[in-house]
Amino acid sequence: MGGTEGRIGIVVPDFARTADKPITLSRWTKKAGQRVREGDRIAELMCDKAELELAAPGAGVLVDLSTSYDRELAVGEVIGWIDPSLEAWIWDPPPEHPTAIGRCRYCTALLFPGDLRCRNCAALL
Numbered sequence: 001m002g003g004t005e006g007r008i009g010i011v012v013p014d015f016a017r018t019a020d021k022p023i024t025l026s027r028w029t030k031k032a033g034q035r036v037r038e039g040d041r042i043a044e045l046m047c048d049k050a051e052l053e054l055a056a057p058g059a060g061v062l063v064d065l066s067t068s069y070d071r072e073l074a075v076g077e078v079i080g081w082i083d084p085s086l087e088a089w090i091w092d093p094p095p096e097h098p099t100a101i102g103r104c105r106y107c108t109a110l111l112f113p114g115d116l117r118c119r120n121c122a123a124l125l
């Protein structure tokens with residue numbers, strides 16, 4: 001349990017016209033740890049040779065993005081998350097830790113996707 005509370009799931013939409021055709025993930029146009037606003041273009045999906053843009057369902061920080069680029073996706077499948085609670089204090093990750101999503105408010109240790117507590121001071125995030 002845990003890790004997804006308060007988060008907004010990024011789901012594969014039901015593209016009505018092409019629902020019977022396989023949908024695959026082409027690429028993320030934003031990276032994990034980046035802050036997005038609702039409606040921002042965050043990913044490109046491929047369906048029947050057509051490229052479909054996926055918009056952010058809410059504002060926050062992208063975390064736990066799927067890297068299943070070769071697999072057929074199911075409509076309604078969660079392929080990533082937006083964490084609104086991280087939005088206020090996100091910053092650009094240092095180059096040596098590109099997956100870091102922020103720093104602990106209390107001790108400034110690096111935080112990573114999925115962290116519920118600071119790995120350094122154990123503060124609840």
Ligand SMILES: [Zn+2]
Nearest residue numbers: 104107118121
């Ligand atoms: Zn800490």
